[in-house]
Amino acid sequence: MQIAYALGYSFAGWLGYACSFMSETSQYAQFAWRFPLAFQCVFPGIFLCGQNFIPLSPRWLLSQRREEEAFQIMCKLHESSDDLNNVRAREEFFLTKKQYEIDSNLPNRWHDLFRTAPNRKRALIGAILMFGNQLLGVYVIGNYGVLIYAQLGQDGSIPLLLNAIWTTITLFGNTWTAFYVDKYGRRTLILIGAIGTFCTCICLCALSAVYLDTTNKAGLKATVFFCFLYIFWWCFFLDATQYVYVSEIFPSHLRSAGVAFSLASFYLASEVTLSVAPIAMDSIGWKFYLVLICPSFFFIIFLFMYLPETKGRTLEEIGTLFGDKNVANQWYGLAEEEKNVIYDQAVSDEKGDAVTAGHTENIEDIGVEESA
Template identity: 30%
Template sequence: MYIRPDDLSRFDGLVLEDVIPKHDKVWYKYPNLLKLNKLLLAAILTNMTNGFDGSMLNGLQSVPAWTNYFDHPSGTRLAWMGNAMVLGGVLISPVTPYICDKYGRRKPIFWGCAIIVLGSLFQGLAVSYRMFVLARALIGLGLSLASIAAPLLLVECAYPPQRGQMTSVLEPAWPVGSFFAAITTYLTFKMHDTNWSWRIPSLFQGLFPLIQCILVTYAPESPRWLVSQKRYDEAFSFLVEYHGNGDPDSDLVQFEMAEIAAAIEAEIAAKQSRWSQFFSTSGMKHRFFIVSVISIMAQFSGNGVLSYYLAIVLTNMGITDPNSQLLINLGSTIFTIFTAFTIALQIERIGRRTAFIIGFSTMFLDYMLWTFLSAVNEKLGFQNQGLVRLTVIVMIAYNFFYHFVGPFVPTYVVEVVPFSLRSKTTMYSQLIQAFTLGVSNFINPVGLERWGWRFYSVSIVALALWTILAYTYFPETGGKGLEEIAEIFDGEEALGVYHGHRIELADDEEDNLIRRA
């Protein structure tokens, strides 16, 4: 049965970390954790679709059949091909939080992935520039819906010690999708003089969303969303099965159930789900500032140059052979996969704040060196091949430094805000990122074509600013329970934070928490 809020004396002075059982085996040897993490792949795979798209568009720019079919798109015309996905996402973003709050986290992922599958079919069968762009807008619409729900499902379902890792591997799924796109476009590039060299990668983009549709059908629903819907028995059953290894009397299960219920009921009583709550206290303003700036940082750190316009960058460096460009794209992607997952899995050791400071500062230094080498290469007429290769290495090394930032952005965004604002915050963050990416996608191809390496100075200035902001305003959230993070921003009076005697519930909900599951 559930533990009564007034019968928690054995937990006096404890926090979530104190009641987590000590495991003597690796997590995948525990059936409950193995099952949970396999089903949560339904959320993790979301970013593979995003990564596939960026690398595919990069690769297609080096495929002659694609450039010929669409009349050699460049400048604004090329930018629209990249931005169509952003536009589709922006169109549905305003209603997505309400969909996630009303229907849960699982259903929006399924609906979004189904839309992506449909958009991929239209994209692969496109017979005109307009149809290709509209298909990409449809993919962006579905991806936005799934992408907003995915981190919510991960952070709210993950086993507490694995919360940071599970949410952080969401972003490294991007280079995995990028790898599949790079290898697909490279292999189909060999299909000379046929439009299937670009249609096959375009159709293949629907594979991962199709797998997600299957997985999410069997995935569990967020226990926090279930509590918000007063479905306490289902939330308790989730915690028993996946966090308590089948033991309803587990200290961890009892503690989590009480802490989650206390926090969410307090938020509901305080009507914290309104947008105006972001400006109600200094703690909420701090949260809003963090979410706003980190969403801009994530997409305006020079990463857009390599993600969508690598072909232009390599051409500016004197590497014009399509085969060489595709091989560099593939090699860069493999390196990125390895580094992204390696760093993401170390989040609890590194810490969120430290990772951001390391990432932005090293990207700043990398861009400085990249710019310098590019200037020297241009002065030497790109005749020194050793220097050109060194520049490529420095360029690829940027991906390593970026992954001290990228994996932890979705984690940080969903951690710093309370449950009642989590879906709205995720949507807001995605909308800011989409807007920033959209601006970047218009600026980058034009800037690279007009100014070449000189355009990199924009990223240098931005990265210097991001380093300062991360050092000054980003607190550490690791090592705390999801509900306990509120104390960092709101102090000891944070609503619903458990510290022995401070579990409080609305009067009409207390009886619900002592029913048998």
């Protein structure tokens, strides 16, 4: 999703730069705004054509009683030359079915998001994460970059060019995140990105305080450099990772409500920062960065203290990090013999065989809990 966002922002930046060369007196002057608007239809059309190539969620298929199709997709997602018998897929599919049996008996109204301590913790972390990320100032620099570069002594079409390059960097950053977020972990990338953007924002504030409204070209160019350093920290570490994180931490039966609540805080913060930014930059100038820096300091402390790592865990296992009791299994950290017990039952279940009482006892001993 974020790669698509980045691609859209990049095209918007370059189209804006290209169309800026069209003369206002030209008979085709309206092309400068009509074509960028019309061009937005291209990529939704591509997505519509390609939607059939996106696999359905195995958990959603289970909710539709399409178990065989869900299992086939699970096998495809775990396909590996080192696992020709789909061992990992069978294990996870078995546990996913167990979790679905539990979740199907749980309430899934939107206000249930706040009824239990684990869910309230999720909602709090999701909302603060998305709200706080906006206080780091990315939308301010991204949306008002042309004005910022103009204040820093760049004239003509250069601010538009710099803005186009700035947005294009996000495409590379989000692509990198897609490949490495599972290797380095969500918490690690979020903390690196938040600390990096925070420190860069401090440098922007200091340089703007000294060189804004001056003719010191070296100082003004250094300030522009830190604008670009900012987007490096944001798009390589924080941008896509935040969406991955909030989509993982909520239980399946409340995921849509939880993600919606988190994104609502994201857009609330966006509206606040984007609405006041042009007025504040005009009124208090460089001091506006302080408005972003001060709350961001406490935001980073919150992330460090309360953000659990979800790397390497299934969606069901993540629930244990928040104190859930209705979790089918804690696969993460099980001994090899315990995993073998689950695999034996998964294969037996897949073949339609009855599960022996001994198997059932073993499974219960290693953490399978089913709701009454």
